[in-house]
Amino acid sequence: MSENSDVVDYIKEVRMILADSIDTLLNLQYDLCYDKDDEIVPINSAVELVDMSYDLSHSEKLKKAETEFLRRDC
Numbered sequence: 001m002s003e004n005s006d007v008v009d010y011i012k013e014v015r016m017i018l019a020d021s022i023d024t025l026l027n028l029q030y031d032l033c034y035d036k037d038d039e040i041v042p043i044n045s046a047v048e049l050v051d052m053s054y055d056l057s058h059s060e061k062l063k064k065a066e067t068e069f070l071r072r073d074c
Contacts (some may be wrong), residue, residue, distance in 0.1 A: 043049050 043052070
């Protein structure tokens with residue numbers, strides 16, 4: 001009897017993962033098709049380039065910290 005419940009739990013988990021994946025793909029599709037606000041802005045000076053580099057580095061550090069936090073939380 002426990003094998004059946006294990007299979008049912010596994011199927012429920014797979015369905016939840018698929019639902020999350022579909023939501024993510026739909027959000028990505030929406031962003032690509034309808035969110036055209038992003039523009040390429042030319043860099044006029046080295047200072048702007050350095051500032052953009054720092055901003056990018058900071059956001060990547062935040063993403064990494066968030067991922068590590070979520071990994072520890074589970």
